[in-house]
Amino acid sequence: MLTIEQVRHQDLPHARREQLRLLASEAFDQFAIVRETRWAAPDWTFLGKADDGGLACFYHLVERAVRIDGQPVAVAGLNNLITTRAYRGRGLASELLAASERAWFSSLDARCGLLLCAEALVPFYQRLGWQRVRSEVRFEQPAGVRTWTAECMMLDPTRAAIDPTVIDLCGLPW
Ligand SMILES: CC(C)(COP(=O)(O)OP(=O)(O)OC[C@H]1O[C@@H](n2cnc3c(N)ncnc32)[C@H](O)[C@@H]1OP(=O)(O)O)[C@@H](O)C(=O)NCCC(=O)NCCS
Numbered sequence: 001m002l003t004i005e006q007v008r009h010q011d012l013p014h015a016r017r018e019q020l021r022l023l024a025s026e027a028f029d030q031f032a033i034v035r036e037t038r039w040a041a042p043d044w045t046f047l048g049k050a051d052d053g054g055l056a057c058f059y060h061l062v063e064r065a066v067r068i069d070g071q072p073v074a075v076a077g078l079n080n081l082i083t084t085r086a087y088r089g090r091g092l093a094s095e096l097l098a099a100s101e102r103a104w105f106s107s108l109d110a111r112c113g114l115l116l117c118a119e120a121l122v123p124f125y126q127r128l129g130w131q132r133v134r135s136e137v138r139f140e141q142p143a144g145v146r147t148w149t150a151e152c153m154m155l156d157p158t159r160a161a162i163d164p165t166v167i168d169l170c171g172l173p174w
Pocket residue numbers: 027057080081082083084087088089090091092093094095116117118120121124
């Protein structure tokens with residue numbers, strides 16, 4: 001059973017922010033697409049603490065008005081979902097997402113969730129209700145607009161089907 005804390009990313013103590021940055025670097029810097037992309041700064045961090053008080057898992061969230069087929073839509077952008085090694089394989093990342101998703105659609109006022117990931121993670125997120133979308137996903141980089149070449153998934157709070165043609169992230173990706 002996790003204890004979940006939702007904290008503004010900028011309000012995290014420096015040591016905690018550094019710990020999360022190192023965990024993300026260890027998990028993702030091996031991928032060229034991650035190293036070569038400029039990423040958005042998160043707005044929120046959701047921490048999942050184990051019974052012993054230790055950090056078991058976390059993720060960051062970006063709040064963004066994106067354009068979906070030309071219409072502005074407030075999305076909750078999921079980023080850097082990580083379970084620390086000692087706690088993996090116990091259902092904790094799934095529990096953290098399932099238990100905190102309602103905050104995205106109530107207090108944060110998002111209309112849907114949106115994440116970018118590698119193909120291997122698609123079944124994991126599908127089990128939690130996320131849908132793989134085939135949309136063209138555009139985002140900004142210092143050198144201009146780019147198109148995402150890996151997977152994009154979306155989460156509808158009612159689990160209604162979503163299938164946009166073009167998603168413009170209207171800024172840096174997450
Ligand atoms: C992915 C991750 C967050 C899962 O955390 P967890 O608390 O162990 O997750 P759960 O116990 O809820 O679910 C485990 C399932 O996740 C899936 N999974 C975990 N790592 C995976 C990977 N690298 N590729 C594909 N699926 C993976 C598997 O289906 C696994 O089920 P299994 O244990 O039966 O094999 C964790 O492995 C992690 O931090 N990985 C490194 C960072 C990462 O890849 N994050 C996802 C970013 S999109």
